[in-house]
Amino acid sequence: MSSYQLDLLSNLGINILLALSVYCPMATGQLSIGNAGFMAIGAYVSAILTVHLHLALFPSLIIGGITAGIIGVIVGFPALRLKGIFLAMATLGFGEIVRNFFMNFLTPLTGGAYGFRGIGSIPISISWIWGWVAFFLLFFFFLSRSRVGLAMMAAHDDETVSELIGIHIVLLKVSAFGVGAFIAGVAGGLYAHYYLYIEPEFFNVWESIHMVLYVIMGGMLTFWGGVLGAGIFTLLPEFLRFLLDWRGAFFGIAIIGLMIARPSGLITREMLRVSFWTPYRKGVKL
Amino acid sequence: MKKPPLLSLNRVSKTFGGLVAVNDLNLEVSQGYIFGLIGPNGAGKTTVFNLITGVYPCAHGSIRLEDSELTILKPYRIARLGISRTFQTIRLFPNMTTWEHVLIGQNFLSRPRLGGILPLQRAEEFTLREQAQEALKVLGLWEMKERRAVTLPYGSQRKVEIARALAARPKLLLLDEPTAGMNAREKEDVLNALAKIHDFGVTILVIEHDMRVVMGLCDHIFVLNFGQKIAEGTPSEIRKNEEVLEAYLGQEE
Numbered sequence: 001m002s003s004y005q006l007d008l009l010s011n012l013g014i015n016i017l018l019a020l021s022v023y024c025p026m027a028t029g030q031l032s033i034g035n036a037g038f039m040a041i042g043a044y045v046s047a048i049l050t051v052h053l054h055l056a057l058f059p060s061l062i063i064g065g066i067t068a069g070i071i072g073v074i075v076g077f078p079a080l081r082l083k084g085i086f087l088a089m090a091t092l093g094f095g096e097i098v099r100n101f102f103m104n105f106l107t108p109l110t111g112g113a114y115g116f117r118g119i120g121s122i123p124i125s126i127s128w129i130w131g132w133v134a135f136f137l138l139f140f141f142f143l144s145r146s147r148v149g150l151a152m153m154a155a156h157d158d159e160t161v162s163e164l165i166g167i168h169i170v171l172l173k174v175s176a177f178g179v180g181a182f183i184a185g186v187a188g189g190l191y192a193h194y195y196l197y198i199e200p201e202f203f204n205v206w207e208s209i210h211m212v213l214y215v216i217m218g219g220m221l222t223f224w225g226g227v228l229g230a231g232i233f234t235l236l237p238e239f240l241r242f243l244l245d246w247r248g249a250f251f252g253i254a255i256i257g258l259m260i261a262r263p264s265g266l267i268t269r270e271m272l273r274v275s276f277w278t279p280y281r282k283g284v285k286l
Numbered sequence: 287m288k289k290p291p292l293l294s295l296n297r298v299s300k301t302f303g304g305l306v307a308v309n310d311l312n313l314e315v316s317q318g319y320i321f322g323l324i325g326p327n328g329a330g331k332t333t334v335f336n337l338i339t340g341v342y343p344c345a346h347g348s349i350r351l352e353d354s355e356l357t358i359l360k361p362y363r364i365a366r367l368g369i370s371r372t373f374q375t376i377r378l379f380p381n382m383t384t385w386e387h388v389l390i391g392q393n394f395l396s397r398p399r400l401g402g403i404l405p406l407q408r409a410e411e412f413t414l415r416e417q418a419q420e421a422l423k424v425l426g427l428w429e430m431k432e433r434r435a436v437t438l439p440y441g442s443q444r445k446v447e448i449a450r451a452l453a454a455r456p457k458l459l460l461l462d463e464p465t466a467g468m469n470a471r472e473k474e475d476v477l478n479a480l481a482k483i484h485d486f487g488v489t490i491l492v493i494e495h496d497m498r499v500v501m502g503l504c505d506h507i508f509v510l511n512f513g514q515k516i517a518e519g520t521p522s523e524i525r526k527n528e529e530v531l532e533a534y535l536g537q538e539e
Contacts, residue, residue, distance in 0.1 A: 147389070147396050150382075154390050157379035164339055166365035166394035166454060221381060269381060 006126055010194050012234045013129035017187035019214035019226030020136050024180035026220050027149075028173045029156040030079060033208045034091030035184045037098035038068040040203035042185025043192040044102055047119050048109050050193070057124060057193060065185035072181020076174040095208050103200040115199035116192070124193045132186060140223040152176060153221075184211075217258060219265025228266055290352075292317045292489050293338070293369075293458055298347035300333055300513075307333040309513040311347070315458065320480070320490045322500045322521075325510035326533065331493045332374055334510070335460050339371050340364045351458065366394050370451035371460035374493075376443050378435045385431035387446050388418040391453035421453045425479045441472030445479065452483060459483065461492040465499055477503060501525065509533070 001009075018035065025032050046064030049055040055063075075094055082090050103113050110116045143149045154162040155172055163169045192198045210233065218229025236254065240247045258266070293315040300308040308330045315321050323331050336342045338349055340361035349356040356364050370391070379387065392414055422428045425445040430438055435446045444464060451459055464480070465473045473496070480503065484490060494500045500507065501521040509517040509524060511533045517524060524530055 147393050150386060150390050151393055153381060153386075154379055154393075157381055158377055160341070161373070161377045161379070162390075163361045164341070164365055164371060165391055165450065166362050167390075168362050 008234070008238060010126050010129050012231060013126070013133045014187050014191050014194070015211075015214065015230040015234050016133050016227050017129075017136060017183055017190070018211040019218070019230040020140060020223060021180045021182075021184035021187060022211045022215045023140075023220065023223050023226040024183065025076075025173075025177045026215055027152045027156055027223075028176040029083075029159065030173060030177060031084065031088045031212070032079075032091040032177070032180065033088045033205070033212055034075075034093070034095035034098075035180065035211050036203040036205070036207035037091075037095035038072055038181040038184035039188035039191065039207070040098050040102055040198075040200065041068040041071060041181075042188030043198050043203070044106075044110055044116070044188075045185070046189035047116055047192045047198065048106075051116075051119055052109060057128075061186055061189040061193075064189040065182045068185025068188070069178045069182035072184075073174055073178040075181075076177030079177060080170060080173055092205060092208070095203070095205060099200045099203050102203075111199075113200060115197060117197060119192055119198070120196045124190065126194075129190050129194065132190060136183060137223075137227070144223060148172075213255070215265075217255065217265060219262075219267035221264070221269040222267055225265050225267040232266075291315055292352060293491070294350050295334075295338075296348045296350070298334075298337060298344060298349060300330075300337055300342060300345055307513050308337065311510075311513070311515055313508060313515065315489060315491055317457075317489055318487060319505040320484055320492065320503055322504035322507040323491060323493045323510065324495075324500055324507060324524075329510040330513040331510055332462055333513075335371060335462055335493065338364075338460065339369060362394075365454065368455075368457035369460065370454045370456035370458075372444070372447040372451055372462055372464060374462040374466070376440075376447060378443060378446060380434075380436050382435060383432055384422070384427055384435045384438070384446050384449075385418070387435050387450045388421050388431075388453045389415075391421075391450035392418060392455070395455065417455070418453055421449045424452070424482050425449045426475065441468050441475065444468070444472075445476065448476070448479065448483075452488070456488060459488050459490045461490060461494075463493055463495060465494065465496055473499065 018039065021035050021038065022032060042064035045067045046060040049060040049063060050057060075091070079087055079090060102110060151162070151167050151172055154165075154167060155169055159169055188203075214229035214233055215226040216229070217232060218227065219225025237247060237251055240250055243250050291314040293313070295311055295313040298308055298311045299306070311334065313334075323334065325331055333342070337344050338356065340356065340359060344357040347357075351364075351367055351369060354367055356367070359367075379390070382390065396410065396414060419428070422431055425448060427442065427445055427449055430442060435443060438446065448461065448464060461480075465476050468476065477499065480490065492504065494503075504521060507518060507521060507524045508515055509527070509530050516533060517527045517530045519527070
């Protein structure tokens with residue numbers, strides 16, 4: 001493969017992870033426009049660990065992800081009180097706080113606004129990225145067929161009733177927020193160690209909005225929606241190169257057209273209808 | 287009725303601003319019977335349900351299920367103790383099939399651990415699904431299990447709510463106008479189902495406006511007016527009670 005194709009595939013892998021990081025809280029009805037912040041935390045923490053503490057890549061990625069996850073849980077609690085557009089605004093604010101933090105603090109370690117150089121000591125290959133993609137796809141595959149996944153769908157549909165039928169809403173929503181942050185953190189770590197250079201500007205609001213768009217375009221009721229959305233957003237602009245200057249405009253029109261044609265996203269739950277895992281006994285299927 | 291009551295409300299009050307919705311209410315629901323909760327519009331019946339299930343915090347008084355004080359518990363804890371309910375206006379999950387509604391209803395019965403994500407609890411899951419199947423069959427919903435519940439006819443949607451509540455294997459089932467807006471056939475359908483549920487040993491407390499339904503179904507009736515209990519007794523006693531006739535049924539003779 002040419003390095004162009006490799007870059008594209010790596011980009012696709014990271015974008016799929018980012019889409020899943022937004023999908024996870026969204027599956028419980030929480031819209032986060034701050035996931036670039038969690039991505040930044042993962043990227044900077046893991047890069048500091050590999051560059052300054054000479055830690056191996058894998059534990060650095062994990063620690064970066066867990067740091068993002070813990071902060072995600074901390075953010076998740078106040079987020080419980082907010083709904084819809086208000087939660088979106090609060091998470092957007094959070095993303096900006098993180099970006100500004102890395103712009104102005106820890107600058108001896110990270111270079112601040114000048115960018116974090118010298119990550120190259122451990123370059124990673126594309127299989128690293130897709131290994132993580134495979135892991136999280138498997139995770140969401142099992143989750144979507146489990147009772148936990150069903151509870152998430154219930155929380156998404158009607159929180160009050162969910163609580164009245166015995167679902168621990170706080171635990172569920174905060175966990176979903178934390179897991180989403182963890183995935184974004186891991187994706188950030190992979191991003192930093194694939195491109196070997198990061199700066200706070202990479203993790204701005206626009207990046208967060210992209211992640212949300214992947215999920216909304218692809219369909220937010222199943223994790224496959226986010227995967228497909230990330231695929232379209234990453235690959236379609238490349239296929240549209242022949243349009244030259246009109247590329248961006250056409251892409252914008254394609255998004256609008258898609259939202260008109262399929263307002264609930266490309267993949268709906270009806271389409272998949274793999275009703276979740278069914279046990280068998282004595283040849284009886286329930 | 288010598289057993290200790292399953293559910294007891296002791297001097298329960300609830301105000302919304304200046305409005306007293308429930309005033310110094312005492313109720314005792316004993317195991318194994320069908321209880322009716324009736325009263326004119328705005329008498330506070332649904333408020334009583336919301337207080338029992340923890341939707342509203344209870345300002346005064348105590349609500350107990352067997353040995354547990356409910357007023358200090360979160361709604362999900364109350365549900366796990368064995369109180370399930372349906373809603374006056376149908377509240378189904380728009381994205382779920384009938385089958386999934388029943389599964390989510392029994393969700394907390396499944397042991398909560400990480401194995402819940404992986405298919406590791408096969409035997410337990412199988413038992414739960416057999417019970418889910420039974421809940422659907424009791425209510426005559428088995429044929430519709432794969433359909434999205436919100437696309438079903440009105441009467442069936444009400445039954446999905448009851449099935450969801452029943453799937454949790456509750457000690458006490460609270461039904462808020464289960465036959466409201468139904469035609470005669472649908473009503474009879476639901477009443478038959480309720481009789482079957484009662485046969486399983488589930489105690490039922492039902493809010494109902496249709497007097498024929500109430501009188502035919504209930505063993506014991508509470509009458510509420512302006513947030514206060516004005517009478518209680520068997521259907522025949524309630525039928526004769528002067529105060530009830532005046533407040534609720536109107537003076538017919």
